[in-house]
Amino acid sequence: MKSCRRLLLLISVLMGTMVVLTGCTSDAAIQRLSLAEQSEFYTYRHVMTPAQERTYLAKATAAERTAYLSEIGLAQRFQALDPQDRQTVLSGVPRQGMSAEALRFIWGEPYYTTGDARRYAHWYYLSSSFGRGRSNYPLGGFGNRVDVYLVVGKVVGWVDVAPSTEENQGSDARR
DSSP states (O other): OHHHHHHHHHHHHHHHHHHHHHHHHHHHHHHTSOHHHHHHHHHHGGGSOHHHHHHHHHOSSHHHHHHHHHHTTHHHHHHHSOHHHHHHHHHTOOOTTOBHHHHHHHHOSOSEEEEETTTEEEEEEESOTTTOOSSSSOOSOTTOEEEEEEETTEEEEEEEEOOOHHHHHTGGGGO
């Protein structure tokens, strides 16, 4: 029993170390970009897959990085947004009336959805709307979630929800 616990502890420490080192490598690559390139990266980061992020950051020049965005179709997705949504994405702060696609650029894919965004939908994001910014690391709001309401593909509003005491206590508290 002790050896199993030790093995699990060792595995969890190794996994944690790998996650931290991978994040540090990515952060270091972002810091090497010029401010204009960092801004471009943060505009597209939430709609990129992790593999696309790595490929983008591995490109040698700004021109190659920009060409890559067109190659994978993200530049076209951004340009297809209406001008007000593009401005909203660049600000990094959502607004009522923005399209569901623009919200994806700002906050990424929700962790859970219900409904159909073309009619009526409810999207759920982890963390707090106050801490969600242009970086990939939401600040604060641990355990919180944001419920976003969409009607006919447009954001009509969102609510920050703190978990109830019962949710925080889990099944152990009911014993």
